[in-house]
Amino acid sequence: MNTQSIEGRVSADEWRMRCDLAATYRLAALYGWTDLVFTHMSARLPGPEHHFLINPYGLMFDEITASSLVKVDLQCNKLDDSPFPVNPAGFVIHSAVHEVREDAQCVIHTHTRAGVAVAAQKNGLLPISQQSSVVLGSLAYHDYEGIAFRPAEKPRLQADLGDKRHLCLRNHGLLTAAPTIADAFLDMYIFESACQIQIAAQSGGAELIPVDASIIAVNAEATRVQTSGKGGGFVWPALLRKLERIDAGYRS
Template structure:
C-alpha cells in the first residue's frame, strides 16, 4: 500500500467516525466511498457490510471495482450501496469521494415536493447545485446507475427523493463538508417548517441565492482547513480510525 492510499483510507475512515459522532449513521446502512487514484477503471474504497460507522478503520475498508468484484478485503458490501456509489464514480472523474446519508432532516426534505428551499445562507450555497433523483425502490437494479448519473449531472449534491442525501467531492474533505452543510440546510428547513409551516416560510429570492452561492464557491478551499480541524477533534476523542 502506498502512502497516497494509506492517507485516503485514513481520511475515509475519519469521515465514518465523524458521521457516527454527528448522528448520521443508519445502523449498518448508507455508505461513504473514495476512488483509488491511478486505478484506470474505477476502483473504490467502501465500508464492509456489517460494521457500524464507529467500527470502521483505515485497514478494514474494502476495495471494489465497477463490476462489483471485491479486489481486496475479506468482507462483503451492501449491493444497494454499490449501485449508487459505483454509478457516481463511473460517471464523474472529479467525484473522488461520495457520501450518502439517511438522516432525519435529509429524508424529510427528500420527501418534500419542492425539495430544498433557499431559507438561509447555508441553503443558498446549494442554489442550482443540487440534482434530484426520483425514487425507484431499494437500489438493487444496476440499470438505475445511468439514471442516477443523469440526475446528478455536474452538481455537487443529489437529493434522492423519498430516500436521502448524497454529496460528491474531489477529496474526502470536500464531500464531507458539502454533506455537513447540506444536512444543516435540511435541518434548518425542518425546523422552520415546524415553526411556521412551509406555506409561511420566507424564501431568499433566486437572484440573491445565486449571488450567495457564488460567494461560497470563492471560499471552497476553506473546506480543507475545516477538515483539519475535524481531524484534530477526532484525534483527541479516538485516533483508532487510523488503524
C-alpha cells in the same frame, strides 16, 4: 473491531485516502448521520481503473478503520482479501457516480431523518436559509425507484446527477459528490444543516421568508472566498484534530 493494519502493504497515497475516509465515517457517527450500517461513503483511488474504497458492510461507522475499508472495482469485485462483504445497494449508487464523474473522488450518501424528510417533500429543499442557498446552486433530484439493488437504475441516476455536487434522492436521502473527501464532507454538512433548518422552520407554522434567487448565485461564490479557495480543505484539519481528541482509532 480489531482488524490487522495494512499500513505499509498499500501505497502511501492509498493509506492517506484510507485514513481520511475512515475519519469521515467516524465523523459521520459523531454528527449523527448514521442509519445503523445502511449507508455508505466511498473514495475513488488514483488511476484509470476507477477502483474505490467503501465500508465493510455490517460494521457501525464508529468501528470502521483505514485497514477495514474494502477495495472494489466497478463490477463489485473485491480487490483485497477483506473478510467483509459489500452492500449491493450501496455499491450500485456509488459505482454509478464513480463510473462517470472523473471529478468526484468522494461520494457520501446518508439517510438522516431531516434529509429523508426534505426528500419526501414535493418542493424539495427550499431557499429559506443561508445553508440552503449554498446547496441550491448545485442541486439535482432523482426519483425513488425502490431500494437500489438494480444496475438498470444507474443510467437514470447518472443523468439526474449530471455535473452537480448535491443530489436529493426522493423519499430516500441525500448524496454529495466532490473532488476530495474533505469537500464531500463539508458539502454534506451544509446540505444536512439546510435540511434540519427547513424541518425546524416548518414546524413553527409561521410563513417562511425565501432567499432571493440573485443571492443564491452570489452565495455559491462567497463560500469559496470564505474558505480562502480551499473548500473542505479549510476545515478538514480542524475536524481531524477534533476526532483525534475523541477517537484516533480510525487510523489503525
